[in-house]
Amino acid sequence: MTTDHSHGHARVPNTLEWLAKTKRGDYLVQVAWPLCWGEDRVASENEVVNLVYLVDGNAYFFTAVDVSRRLEYLNSTRTVVVGIGYPPSKYVYDFRRGPDLTPPADEYDMPLDRYGKPRTDISFGEANEFLEWIKADVMPYVEDKLFPKANLHTGRKALFGHSYGGIFTLNTMFTQPELFNTYIAASPVIWWNKDFLIRERETAFLARDKPVDPPFSLALTWGTGKSELVRDPDDDDEKWYKRQNCAEDDKMKPSATALVSRLKGSPSVKKIWTREFEGEDHGSVAVTGLQQGLMQFILGKI
Numbered sequence: 436m437t438t439d440h441s442h443g444h445a446r447v448p449n450t451l452e453w454l455a456k457t458k459r460g461d462y463l464v465q466v467a468w469p470l471c472w473g474e475d476r477v478a479s480e481n482e483v484v485n486l487v488y489l490v491d492g493n494a495y496f497f498t499a500v501d502v503s504r505r506l507e508y509l510n511s512t513r514t515v516v517v518g519i520g521y522p523p524s525k526y527v528y529d530f531r532r533g534p535d536l537t538p539p540a541d542e543y544d545m546p547l548d549r550y551g552k553p554r555t556d557i558s559f560g561e562a563n564e565f566l567e568w569i570k571a572d573v574m575p576y577v578e579d580k581l582f583p584k585a586n587l588h589t590g591r592k593a594l595f596g597h598s599y600g601g602i603f604t605l606n607t608m609f610t611q612p613e614l615f616n617t618y619i620a621a622s623p624v625i626w627w628n629k630d631f632l633i634r635e636r637e638t639a640f641l642a643r644d645k646p647v648d649p650p651f652s653l654a655l656t657w658g659t660g661k662s663e664l665v666r667d668p669d670d671d672d673e674k675w676y677k678r679q680n681c682a683e684d685d686k687m688k689p690s691a692t693a694l695v696s697r698l699k700g701s702p703s704v705k706k707i708w709t710r711e712f713e714g715e716d717h718g719s720v721a722v723t724g725l726q727q728g729l730m731q732f733i734l735g736k737i
Contacts, residue, residue, distance in 0.1 A: 447500065449474070451581075454522060457568060459561070460531060463493055464573055465518040466581060467500040469507050478513065478585040485514040485733050486578070486592045488569070488615075490536060490600045492518020494527050495725055499595070502729045512733050515587065517577055519569060534561040536596065536603035537627065538610075538636070544629050559628070562603050566611070593617040593732045597721035602627055609636035612647040612703060617732045619654040621724030622683060622717055625690040637697070647703035652737035654708045655695065656724030658715035660685040681716040708737045 449472065452465040468476050478484055487503070489495050496518030503514040521529035539560040545553035578587045594615045596604035601623025608618040609632070625632055661682040666675050688711060698704050708731055712723045731737045 447497065450500070455572065457572075459535075459564065459568070461522050463518075463520050463522050465492055465496045465520070466577060467496070467503070467516045468582070468585070469513045469515075470504055471507065471513075472585075476582050476585060478582075482513055482586065484582075484585050484587055484590040485512065486587050486590055487514060487516050487729065487732070488574075488592070488594050489516070489518045489520075489725075490594075490596045490603055491520050491528065491532060493520030493523065493529070495595070495597070495721070496520070498722055498725055499729060502726050503733060506730065506733050510734060514733055515577070515582065515585065517573065519573060530557065532599055533557040534559055535565040536562055536599040538562045538602070538606045538631065540628055540631050540635075562606055565603075566607055570614070591616040591732070591735075593619055593729075595619040595621070595725060595728060596623075597621040597724065598624060598717065599627075601625075602632065605632055606636055608651065608653065609640040612640070612651055615651065616649070617652045617654065617737050619656075619724070619728035619732065621656045621721050621728065622658065622687060623655070623691070624684075625694055626686050633694075637694075640703075641697070641701065643703065646701070650703050650705040652706040652708070652732075653698065653704060654710075654724075654728040654731060654737055655691045656710045656712065656720060656728060657687045657691055658683045658712050658717060658720035658723075660688055678716070681718060683717050683720070687717075706737050 449470055450465065450467045452463060455462045455464055472478060487499060489499055496516065499516045503516055506512045521531060537559040543559050548554050592615045594604050594607060601620035604618050604620040605623050607614060659682060661679055662685050664678060664682055691709065695707050695709060699707055710727055712720050715723050
């Protein structure tokens, strides 16, 4: 007996993607819808549909789709997932996320390289343009053209981002809070650029004349800080050094909890959900935070 080993790309049903060409470069937009729908993307009458947007979609889209479909099977939920990211490459993260995911500022406190000097290979400050493109191009196309019969305008919407994506998520929450019902920020670098988000964005948000209507929910997640790591017996010096470098910055937990304490009394905030994932580092907690944050959102808890 012989087996035919001809092959092609692995396929995930009920998904599509396109390469959006813009003046700021190409973006890969990926969309998934419930398995119980057909290829025509038609929802049942009066079906409530959640909508999740992810930045760094090339890194997180398929993870989010898996979470949403497990919940669809177990809880009869309906979720459309939209990943907005970058064309495939050998890297998980694209260098363009630096400018795309950070807000504009008069000056920037540049991260240091391995030699202790300010890095010159990255830039910041184009989050406003990135968000406006998402609002003007991606969201209308998805919600009106791709899913005209899925009631997406009546369901709830969430935005997810990790690290710099967490900066983007919080910046959107502070500047255009009505855009999403839930903001999920995994390991957001809240102290970025000498506390810019706190000094500029949060201050202006808390000084609003009118509360956000309807109020939104916020999910914050993070992993274990460097100072809280415990060296495993089988960690040699190289492995231990690597684990320390991959750990959350020790600023992560206190900056997140302080943000919660400042926001929890705001009439614009409906609910805040936080989780620290022990044993997860800055990179690995992105997936854990995505999974748990999406579950909270899709199940209607936040």
